[in-house]
Amino acid sequence: MNFRRLFLIFTPYTWLLIFFLIPFAIVLKISLSDYAISIPPYTPVLDLEAGWAGVKEFLSALDFENFTFLTSDALYYTAYLSSLKIAFISTVITLIVGYPIAYGMAQAPDEWRPTLMMLVILPFWTSFLIRVYSWIGILSNEGFLNQFLMWTGIIDAPLQILNTNTAVYTGIVYTYLPFMILPIYSALEKLDGSLIEAAEDLGCSRLQAFWLVTFPLSRPGVIAGCFLVFIPALGEFVIPSLLGGSSTLMIGKVLFEEFFVNRDWPVASAVAVVLLLILIIPIVLFQRNEQKQREAEG
Amino acid sequence: MAQPANRPVFAPWTDPNEKPLIRFQNVTKRFGEFTAIDNITIDIYRREFFALLGPSGCGKTTLMRMLAGFETPTEGTILLDGQDIAPIPPNKRATNMMFQSYALFPHLTVWDNIAFGLRRSDMPKDQIPARVEEMLKLVRLEKFARRKPHQISGGQRQRVALARSLAKAPKLLLLDEPLGALDKKLRQDTQFELMDIQEKTGTTFVIVTHDQEEAMTVASRVAVMDHGRMIQVDTPDRIYETPNSVYVADFIGDVNIIAGTATPKGDDKVSIVWAEGQAPIAATAPGALTPGTPVHFAIRPEKVAIATQKPEDRANVIEGTVEDIAYLGNISTYKVALPGGQMIKAQVANDRRIARRNITWEDKVWLSFTDTAGVVLLN
Numbered sequence: 184m185n186f187r188r189l190f191l192i193f194t195p196y197t198w199l200l201i202f203f204l205i206p207f208a209i210v211l212k213i214s215l216s217d218y219a220i221s222i223p224p225y226t227p228v229l230d231l232e233a234g235w236a237g238v239k240e241f242l243s244a245l246d247f248e249n250f251t252f253l254t255s256d257a258l259y260y261t262a263y264l265s266s267l268k269i270a271f272i273s274t275v276i277t278l279i280v281g282y283p284i285a286y287g288m289a290q291a292p293d294e295w296r297p298t299l300m301m302l303v304i305l306p307f308w309t310s311f312l313i314r315v316y317s318w319i320g321i322l323s324n325e326g327f328l329n330q331f332l333m334w335t336g337i338i339d340a341p342l343q344i345l346n347t348n349t350a351v352y353t354g355i356v357y358t359y360l361p362f363m364i365l366p367i368y369s370a371l372e373k374l375d376g377s378l379i380e381a382a383e384d385l386g387c388s389r390l391q392a393f394w395l396v397t398f399p400l401s402r403p404g405v406i407a408g409c410f411l412v413f414i415p416a417l418g419e420f421v422i423p424s425l426l427g428g429s430s431t432l433m434i435g436k437v438l439f440e441e442f443f444v445n446r447d448w449p450v451a452s453a454v455a456v457v458l459l460l461i462l463i464i465p466i467v468l469f470q471r472n473e474q475k476q477r478e479a480e481g
Numbered sequence: 482m483a484q485p486a487n488r489p490v491f492a493p494w495t496d497p498n499e500k501p502l503i504r505f506q507n508v509t510k511r512f513g514e515f516t517a518i519d520n521i522t523i524d525i526y527r528r529e530f531f532a533l534l535g536p537s538g539c540g541k542t543t544l545m546r547m548l549a550g551f552e553t554p555t556e557g558t559i560l561l562d563g564q565d566i567a568p569i570p571p572n573k574r575a576t577n578m579m580f581q582s583y584a585l586f587p588h589l590t591v592w593d594n595i596a597f598g599l600r601r602s603d604m605p606k607d608q609i610p611a612r613v614e615e616m617l618k619l620v621r622l623e624k625f626a627r628r629k630p631h632q633i634s635g636g637q638r639q640r641v642a643l644a645r646s647l648a649k650a651p652k653l654l655l656l657d658e659p660l661g662a663l664d665k666k667l668r669q670d671t672q673f674e675l676m677d678i679q680e681k682t683g684t685t686f687v688i689v690t691h692d693q694e695e696a697m698t699v700a701s702r703v704a705v706m707d708h709g710r711m712i713q714v715d716t717p718d719r720i721y722e723t724p725n726s727v728y729v730a731d732f733i734g735d736v737n738i739i740a741g742t743a744t745p746k747g748d749d750k751v752s753i754v755w756a757e758g759q760a761p762i763a764a765t766a767p768g769a770l771t772p773g774t775p776v777h778f779a780i781r782p783e784k785v786a787i788a789t790q791k792p793e794d795r796a797n798v799i800e801g802t803v804e805d806i807a808y809l810g811n812i813s814t815y816k817v818a819l820p821g822g823q824m825i826k827a828q829v830a831n832d833r834r835i836a837r838r839n840i841t842w843e844d845k846v847w848l849s850f851t852d853t854a855g856v857v858l859l860n
Contacts (some may be wrong), residue, residue, distance in 0.1 A: 377584040381580055
């Protein structure tokens with residue numbers, strides 16, 4: 184193996200090592216430590232000057248106490264379950280909203296497509312935080328939505344939307360919609376139009392042709408889109424803390440509170456490690472899907 | 482065509498009692514300003530293998546897509562079995578189409594591709610496997626039933642597409658450039674296979690092609706199209722031997738076209754004055770011509786004989802110089818320059834070995850043909 188290839192292979196792995204594996208090892212180490220009022224706020228701290236005995240002492244002080252603690256308090260596993268539920272429902276809604284948009288884009292005349300694509304990507308040009316913040320202006324009791332609904336006479340009193348799970352769903356679906364649309368669009372765009380004609384020619388109605396041909400062939404795009412929405416939505420922190428209320432329980436928020444409010448780094452690290460373990464399953468599935476798709480195309 | 486009298490010739494278009502399967506009545510199709518099909522009236526009969534032949538953009542594909550139901554005529558009616566098909570959507574028509582790209586469903590196996598149409602039909606579920614097996618056998622793909630389309634070769638894909646479109650036993654099968662993606666050798670084999678299958682199933686085939694050889698090989702009748710109009714509809718041999726226009730003569734095969742003015746000589750004979758200092762061409766033209774009519778004389782290269790000595794017994798003899806020789810193995814084409822600068826091609830079968838060939842470049846040669854060898858064209 185020549186130097187060039189070695190370099191190409193080692194670059195991403197070095198990147199992964201420095202920016203993912205080492206930080207993860209540190210977090211893992213903290214999660215096995217104990218809370219302490221000190222700087223840093225945990226014990227033990229590795230004392231390299233003490234030599235081998237120091238390392239031994241350090242290792243013997245590590246334990247799984249924090250992980251046991253997570254199971255003892257209902258707060259944590261309800262937060263995990265609630266996050267899974269919110270991420271799952273948001274993914275389904277995003278799919279239902281995103282698929283028709285992607286389909287419409289793929290059916291649009293060629294000269295429109297770059298513009299439509301631009302419109303999908305356009306929100307990324309402003310800060311994510313500002314976009315989520317502006318939803319407060321829309322959803323609050325005095326917000327645009329309530330004002331509009333009251334003006335049309337559909338409701339007499341403002342609806343409580345902000346600080347509920349509905350607002351969280353709205354925020355997640357809004358934020359992650361482009362991640363759903365783009366992979367589905369790319370799958371649908373490649374679709375040969377004569378396949379649909381062939382299906383119709385062989386006796387399918389338009390709807391049957393869609394279910395029997397278009398949808399199965401866009402499945403890799405759907406799967407990719409779902410993972411791209413589900414994975415970040417699970418650990419989402421900004422949206423539930425800005426739009427959600429006291430009843431919205433998401434693990435991202437719990438994590439933030441452990442770190443910055445309670446300053447309990449070991450428990451916060453344990454929460455983060457468990458979150459990562461939960462995410463590994465969909466990430467591995469996602470990778471498999473990508474690989475299968477590449478094989479089918481190659 | 483000297484056919485023995487006792488052998489029935491398949492020619493339903495000559496029988497006035499025969500009912501056509503498809504009838505185009507003054508069909509016009511416009512896309513915005515562009516007229517794709519210009520007032521076409523044509524009958525296609527049961528069991529015919531009808532070829533639509535023409536350059537790209539001549540409207541042949543549009544005509545076929547109207548039969549399949551993907552386009553509707555702007556004016557005129559299309560009757561299938563006496564019924565106007567304009568309001569019938571593609572999925573309700575008794576026609577099936579084999580697409581140029583084959584349009585096989587990539588997510589389904591060969592078996593499921595063939596069964597696809599049957600499952601949408603009212604065929605009882607338990608009869609479907611037998612029909613699929615029958616189709617697989619017809620196209621000799623039994624071994625590949627469980628493969629996906631990307632796991633088989635181009636020729637096999639083509640056969641799957643054919644089997645899929647035949648599975649529902651359509652009244653009419655439409656083939657859109659079915660052999661376009663195959664290499665030449667495979668294409669020739671497949672042409673015969675296609676004719677075999679057409680005969681076996683007794684289905685009416687309409688094929689779209691831009692390959693004149695393919696049209697001539699497979700079709701019972703060929704329609705030569707240009708700019709949305711049908712220039713000539715006839716059997717392959719008549720299209721070749723008696724084209725009705727310079728366009729058809731030029732489009733089908735190789736031809737020498739000589740412009741001149743015709744003078745009738747009685748008894749269907751005409752003499753064509755075509756160049757200063759050359760004897761007029763003696764030819765045959767049925768029907769009355771007024772003296773001095775401008776005409777084109779078309780003659781196929783293989784009907785022009787080439788010799789080093791002046792032949793005595795031929796109606797037309799022209800002297801020239803060999804300019805170029807194209808050796809194609811089985812035949813050689815000689816390009817002969819006439820004194821006036823005109824080129825005439827003569828084709829000779831190479832029934833002798835190349836070393837024995839006695840004509841070479843720059844040789845003075847005599848071209849000759851009989852007075853019935855060519856056709857006189859008015860347009």
